[in-house]
Amino acid sequence: MNTVLSALPLILAPLLPLLLAFPALRSRLPRPCYIALLPALILLIVPPPVSIDLPWLLLGTGLGIDDRAGRLLLAMSVLVWVAAAGLLHSANDKPADERLTSCFLLTLAGHLGAILATDLVGFFTFSVLMGYGFYALLVTGGDEGIRRAARVYLVCLILADLALFEALLIAAATAKDLGFETVRQAMAQSASPGLYLSMVLAGFALKAGVWPLHFWLLPAFRSSRPAVALLLGAVPVAIALLGLVRWLPLGEVRLPALGLIIQGLGVAAMLYAILAGIKRTPLTRLPACAAIFVTGLFTTTLGAGLGDPAAWSRYGNLAYFLILLLGLGVAALVAAGRWLQAGSHSPAIPRKPVDASVAWFERWPGAVTRWATQLGADTLPRLRAAWLAKVSGCRRQIRAWQRTLDSGERFLRRWAHAITLFLLLGIVIVFVGALSWVW
Amino acid sequence: MNWGATLPLLVLASSLLPGLVIFFLPEERVATRTTLNLAGAVLKLVLVGVMIWGVFHGSHYETRLPLLPGLDLLLRADSLSMLFVVLSSILWLVTTVYAVGYLEGSPNRSRFFGFFSLCVTATVGVALAGNLVTFLLFYELLTLATYPLIVHRGTDEARRAGRTYLIYTVAGGTLLLLGTVWLYTLTGTLDFTARGFLSGLDEAHHAALIIIFVLLIAGLGVKAALIPLHGWLPQAMVAPAPVSALLHAVAVVKAGAFGIVRVVYDVYGVQFSASLGVTLPLAIVAAATIIYGSMRALFQDDLKRRLAFSTVSQVAYIVLGIAIAGPVAAVGGLVHLVHQGVMKITLFFCAGNLAETLGIHKVSEMNGVGRRMPWTMVAFTVAVFGMMGAPPLAGFISKWHLGLGALDVGQGWVIFILAGSSLLNAAYFLPILYAAWFKPPPDSWPAERSFGRRETAWALLAPPLVTAFLTLALGLLASAPFGLLQWARFITQLEYAP
Numbered sequence: 001m002n003t004v005l006s007a008l009p010l011i012l013a014p015l016l017p018l019l020l021a022f023p024a025l026r027s028r029l030p031r032p033c034y035i036a037l038l039p040a041l042i043l044l045i046v047p048p049p050v051s052i053d054l055p056w057l058l059l060g061t062g063l064g065i066d067d068r069a070g071r072l073l074l075a076m077s078v079l080v081w082v083a084a085a086g087l088l089h090s091a092n093d094k095p096a097d098e099r100l101t102s103c104f105l106l107t108l109a110g111h112l113g114a115i116l117a118t119d120l121v122g123f124f125t126f127s128v129l130m131g132y133g134f135y136a137l138l139v140t141g142g143d144e145g146i147r148r149a150a151r152v153y154l155v156c157l158i159l160a161d162l163a164l165f166e167a168l169l170i171a172a173a174t175a176k177d178l179g180f181e182t183v184r185q186a187m188a189q190s191a192s193p194g195l196y197l198s199m200v201l202a203g204f205a206l207k208a209g210v211w212p213l214h215f216w217l218l219p220a221f222r223s224s225r226p227a228v229a230l231l232l233g234a235v236p237v238a239i240a241l242l243g244l245v246r247w248l249p250l251g252e253v254r255l256p257a258l259g260l261i262i263q264g265l266g267v268a269a270m271l272y273a274i275l276a277g278i279k280r281t282p283l284t285r286l287p288a289c290a291a292i293f294v295t296g297l298f299t300t301t302l303g304a305g306l307g308d309p310a311a312w313s314r315y316g317n318l319a320y321f322l323i324l325l326l327g328l329g330v331a332a333l334v335a336a337g338r339w340l341q342a343g344s345h346s347p348a349i350p351r352k353p354v355d356a357s358v359a360w361f362e363r364w365p366g367a368v369t370r371w372a373t374q375l376g377a378d379t380l381p382r383l384r385a386a387w388l389a390k391v392s393g394c395r396r397q398i399r400a401w402q403r404t405l406d407s408g409e410r411f412l413r414r415w416a417h418a419i420t421l422f423l424l425l426g427i428v429i430v431f432v433g434a435l436s437w438v439w
Numbered sequence: 440m441n442w443g444a445t446l447p448l449l450v451l452a453s454s455l456l457p458g459l460v461i462f463f464l465p466e467e468r469v470a471t472r473t474t475l476n477l478a479g480a481v482l483k484l485v486l487v488g489v490m491i492w493g494v495f496h497g498s499h500y501e502t503r504l505p506l507l508p509g510l511d512l513l514l515r516a517d518s519l520s521m522l523f524v525v526l527s528s529i530l531w532l533v534t535t536v537y538a539v540g541y542l543e544g545s546p547n548r549s550r551f552f553g554f555f556s557l558c559v560t561a562t563v564g565v566a567l568a569g570n571l572v573t574f575l576l577f578y579e580l581l582t583l584a585t586y587p588l589i590v591h592r593g594t595d596e597a598r599r600a601g602r603t604y605l606i607y608t609v610a611g612g613t614l615l616l617l618g619t620v621w622l623y624t625l626t627g628t629l630d631f632t633a634r635g636f637l638s639g640l641d642e643a644h645h646a647a648l649i650i651i652f653v654l655l656i657a658g659l660g661v662k663a664a665l666i667p668l669h670g671w672l673p674q675a676m677v678a679p680a681p682v683s684a685l686l687h688a689v690a691v692v693k694a695g696a697f698g699i700v701r702v703v704y705d706v707y708g709v710q711f712s713a714s715l716g717v718t719l720p721l722a723i724v725a726a727a728t729i730i731y732g733s734m735r736a737l738f739q740d741d742l743k744r745r746l747a748f749s750t751v752s753q754v755a756y757i758v759l760g761i762a763i764a765g766p767v768a769a770v771g772g773l774v775h776l777v778h779q780g781v782m783k784i785t786l787f788f789c790a791g792n793l794a795e796t797l798g799i800h801k802v803s804e805m806n807g808v809g810r811r812m813p814w815t816m817v818a819f820t821v822a823v824f825g826m827m828g829a830p831p832l833a834g835f836i837s838k839w840h841l842g843l844g845a846l847d848v849g850q851g852w853v854i855f856i857l858a859g860s861s862l863l864n865a866a867y868f869l870p871i872l873y874a875a876w877f878k879p880p881p882d883s884w885p886a887e888r889s890f891g892r893r894e895t896a897w898a899l900l901a902p903p904l905v906t907a908f909l910t911l912a913l914g915l916l917a918s919a920p921f922g923l924l925q926w927a928r929f930i931t932q933l934e935y936a937p
Contacts, residue, residue: 056919058831059839099876125830132829139877147877158865162858165828169842169854 007052010063012039014113014126021105023098033085036105040078040112044071051118059178061122063113069320073115073242076327080234081108083331087227100140104227107133107235114239120168120178123246124161127239131157131207134236137228138220149219153236156206156216160240163203167247170196180246188252197258200247208240210295211269218276221288226334233291233330238323241298245319250305251312259307262299269296287333294326446490447502447514447567450524451560453483454531458556464549473539476552480532483563487528490516506572510623513569513630518930519704519773523566523697526777530689530784531559533902537788538681540898541795551591555685557584562690565697571619571629571706574698578615578662581694582608588682589675600674607661607671615658615698618651622706625651631701633933635708645715648707652717655702662695663758664751666728672751673735676743680791683743687750688784696757696776703761704934713764722762726856728755733863740801742790745867746783752860753779753826760841763853766935768844773927774917775837778825781909782833785822788903789815796895798886802871807880812894816875818907823868825910828861833913836924 017036019025026032043050043065051064065071088104110130117123135157139150172178174196175186187193204210209217217237221229273293277286301319305312457479464472490500493516500516516524538555542548561584564577582605590601623629625644628636637648661668675686686692703712703721712718732752739745756779760772792815793799799808809816825832838857845853890896917924 056916056922058915058917059836060918121830128829132824136876139873154869158862158869161829162861165838165842165861166854166858169839169846172839172843173846 006046006050009039009042009046010050010052010065010116013043013116014063014109017105017109017112021102021109023102026101026105031085033088033101033104033108034082036108037078037081037085040074044075044078058125059121061125062118062179063116063122064118065116069317070115072320072324073238073327074112076238076324077111077115077234080230080327080331081111083335084227084230087230097141100137103133103136103140106130107137107231109133111235111239114242118179120171120180120183120247123243124164124168127164127207127243128161130235130239131161134231137231142225145219145222149216149222153216153220156209156213160203160206163199163206164243167196167199167203170199183247184249184252187249193249193253197248197255200244201262204240204243204247207243208237208295209291210240210299211265211272211292214269214292217291218285218288221285221291221334229287229334230331232334233287233294234327237291237295237330238327241295241319241323241326244298244302245316245323248302248306250302251309251316253306254309256307259303259305262303262306264303266296266298266300266303269293269299272296286337287330290333291326291330294322294329298322298326443493443498443500444502446486446493446500447516450483450486450490450567451514451563453486454479454556454563455560458553458560461549461556462553466546466549469548472549472552476535476539476556477532479556480528480535483559484528484532487521487524491521491525494518494521501569503569509627510572510629511570512576513573514564514567515569515631516567518926518933519700520566520568522773522776522926522930523693524563526693526780527559527562527566527689530684530780530906533905534681534684534689534784536898537684537791537902538679540896541679541681541791543896543898547591550587551679554584554587555681558588558685558690560584562694565694568701569631571622571631574701575612575615575619578694578698579612581662581690582612585682585686585691588685589678591679591682592677594677597677600671600677603674604671607668611658611661611668613658614654614661618654618658621647621651621654631705633705635704635706635711637707638711649715649717652702652707652712652715655706656699656721659695659698659702660724662691663699663754664692664695664728664732665724665755665758666731666751669728669732669751673739673744673747676741676747680743680787680794683746684784684787684791687747687787688780692750692754693776693780696754699758700761700772700776709761709764709769709934718762718764722759722850722853725755725759725762726853728752729759729856729860730863733860733867736867737863739867740803742793742800742802742805742871743787745802745871746786746790749786749826749864749867750779750783752863753783756837756841759853759856760837760844763841763845763848763850765844765848765850766931767847768841768853769931769934770924770927771837771840771842771844773930774833774840774923777923778833778837778910778913781906781913782822782825785818785903785906785910786826788899788906789819789822792895792899792903795899796888796890797884799884802874804885805871805874806878807875809876810880811884814894814900815903818903819875820872821907821910823872825914827864827868828857831911831914833910833917836914836917 016039020029020032020036029035048071049064049066051062051066053062054060065074085104088100107130110126110128110133113126114123114130117126135150135154138153139147142150168178171183171187174190175183187196190196205213209215217232220232270293273289273296276292277289298319301315301322305316305319457475461472461475464475493500495518500514502512502514504512506512535555538552542551558581561577561581565574565581568574568577586601586605589604590597619629625640625647626636630636640648656665657668661671664672672686672692676683678686699721703709703718707715707717709718729752732748732750732755736745736748736752739748753775756775757772760768760770760775763769763772792812793805793808796812796815797808799805821832825834828834828838838861842854842857845851845857894900913923916922
């Protein structure tokens with residue numbers, strides 16, 4: 001009985017948002033985006049391990065959450081999705097759009113399912129759902145720039161899914177079942193894991209927008225819809241990184257050459273992110289740079305893990321920490337960026353008339369939200385102004401430095417580029433050397 | 440005549456008799472015609488249900504009627520024939536409901552539904568045929584029953600398409616007849632036998648057997664729309680939507696693909712075919728058809744034409760699965776026989792809904808149609824993702840087994856064909872979804888009909904929703920006990936078990 005009760009939220013976590021994605025099923029529910037998150041929230045307080053085998057589903061799959069890393073990821077996801085749900089129909093957005101809510105809930109279902117999947121097929125299935133749902137979320141009501149970014153994302157998504165499908169077939173032909181652990185071991189013992197590894201790396205790198213495959217990430221962050229920008233780090237990027245951790249035979253194989261190349265790419269990504277962050281002044285671009293930086297850091301860790309199994313067993317948990325950092329950090333940066341950009345003269349929020357046809361006990365969520373919004377509108381501009389005064393000196397310095405870099409004759413700019421490239425090369429060499437010395 | 444010999448005849452009669460009665464019904468007897476149609480379809484489904492239960496409990500259903508000296512009309516229910524019979528019976532019921540709604544108020548409905556029933560009778564006959572002669576008879580009856588449906592609208596374009604269809608299919612039928620007669624002169628028997636009946640023939644006949652194989656496959660390849668024999672299919676798109684659904688999902692192309700399965704499995708035997716060296720060329724033709732069909736679909740603005748070229752590509756998956764000559768790929772090919780039917784019929788129903796409700800015939804007219812007809816477009820979207828092979832839909836299960844089966848027998852090139860095809864599927868299907876869901880709708884539709892608060896008539900909306908649900912269920916419940924996958928595994932086990 002206890003097993004059944006604990007497995008119920010496990011099934012409902014992806015299923016409830018999936019069902020609520022149908023407008024007819026949520027039409028009478030207040031705040032369906034929050035309700036859809038309830039099973040995931042309950043799952044966080046159910047004592048571990050919780051798992052369920054579903055041999056009749058698809059090609060035989062399962063859901064489960066047994067380790068601390070999985071729980072932390074789920075907690076991060078719930079937090080970010082709650083924030084995104086709050087922003088979904090905020091004042092900055094267009095009037096409530098049923099399609100947007102449906103896309104939001106489909107993406108949520110895929111995202112939670114991917115975290116809870118215990119095998120490759122389940123993970124792939126949910127990540128496909130999440131990917132297409134997120135594409136729809138990105139493109140719904142967006143301007144031409146966003147639609148262009150979404151098109152690039154879609155192409156990356158299709159190519160990534162094809163690569164991962166091929167990897168899945170290779171895994172199924174090699175391993176006796178498609179559980180993460182079994183595949184990891186089977187691939188480690190495989191005589192030629194090269195094609196599998198390259199497909200997995202290419203597929204998830206495209207999905208995560210890992211540098212230099214980050215074509216869609218920068219324009220996507222320009223999304224005028226805060227809820228979507230908030231989810232960018234925690235949803236498509238974080239799940240793709242999670243896929244890399246779960247699909248690759250990390251800690252089981254020693255591939256020093258491949259590891260070194262990946263580490264090099266990771267370091268280059270970090271440097272790119274730093275330079276791009278300095279050069280791109282608008283605060284809304286900072287989260288994109290932060291995402292590229294963290295994925296670069298993650299890639300470096302991954303490269304080290306592929307190069308040396310012992311390093312992965314010692315520092316592998318760092319990868320989970322980076323995924324959490326990515327999800328929460330990027331969301332926080334997006335929120336901060338919007339907040340700072342909003343200016344100090346926020347328009348007063350008009351009070352909505354109380355709907356007398358709604359019973360008092362159904363009105364309290366709305367009342368609490370209105371009260372919190374009003375409180376925020378009263379106090380936050382003052383806090384924001386104070387904080388801006390503190391950081392303005394710092395920002396002036398950064399701008400002055402930028403001006404120095406940007407101004408001057410053409411040869412100076414070339415010189416700056418040459419220095420940058422030289423530094424990049426030097427740092428890659430030093431960093432790789434230091435890592436191979438440490439591990 | 441006992442129950443085992445009667446049941447196959449009853450299954451045929453359940454659509455044949457209503458069809459013949461409907462021919463003589465006056466146009467205004469709408470209720471009688473609809474009742475006869477639906478009663479026939481439901482009765483067939485019940486009889487097929489009884490037959491399945493019997494087949495899986497060891498009962499034998501066989502009807503043998505003398506036709507010519509030494510040749511019998513043989514109807515036999517086995518696990519392979521039941522796969523096709525079940526598909527045809529279920530989809531016939533759904534298509535009948537759709538056709539009743541689609542043709543409401545249009546002329547010559549008695550003629551239409553009469554031939555419609557004959558068409559399904561012929562298809563079930565093709566499925567239940569126990570030898571090549573019976574197969575050939577029903578195969579040709581199918582040609583004759585489908586022609587009036589293609590030219591039903593009576594326009595110049597329809598008559599032209601009908602002529603092309605007849606030329607292709609009669610030529611194909613002639614090749615099939617030639618192959619069948621030649622085979623009979625060599626073997627003296629034409630009864631379908633598990634693992635074939637030709638492996639014992641003298642090696643001196645092998646060259647002749649290769650030529651006969653080419654003749655049979657060419658004859659069947661016309662209906663299966665293998666390149667370069669596919670030309671009739673895109674032209675036949677002038678037919679009404681229920682006929683297109685019938686052509687692409689239930690009857691004609693499926694009969695061709697099913698015939699190829701029969702020839703490879705029960706005439707030649709898959710091992711013997713491989714030893715003759717005919718399976719690899721067949722796999723190459725299938726692979727070329729997959730890519731060619733998708734490439735042609737990419738450039739079609741007419742929605743039904745795009746779907747037609749998609750059929751050319753998708754039906755070749757079935758042939759590819761069989762031609763790879765491995766048990767896992769064969770499972771993929773066999774389940775795709777059903778999966779493609781369910782997914783493609785959904786797409787044609789939706790195309791019909793768009794044409795009937797809003798007058799939309801072209802992809803370029805579909806901007807914002809998802810807001811006007813959300814349920815139709817939800818069904819369309821599910822079928823599109825199924826066609827692309829996205830999990831957890833039916834198409835994913837087919838592609839999974841095809842890819843895995845190819846790796847299993849060391850034909851890794853097939854997974855690149857599958858990847859290329861999925862990429863092309865995405866390229867010609869996703870722009871439709873983008874236009875429908877994310878582009879703003881026009882101020883007015885080409886020819887809008889109002890259905891009150893509903894987006895369209897119930898008889899038009901329910902069938903695509905049912906088949907879209909089936910697309911999802913066939914994927915999600917693929918591994919369920921007594922599911923389609925288990926059934927296909929059972930069939931391939933008969934062919935491949937040592």
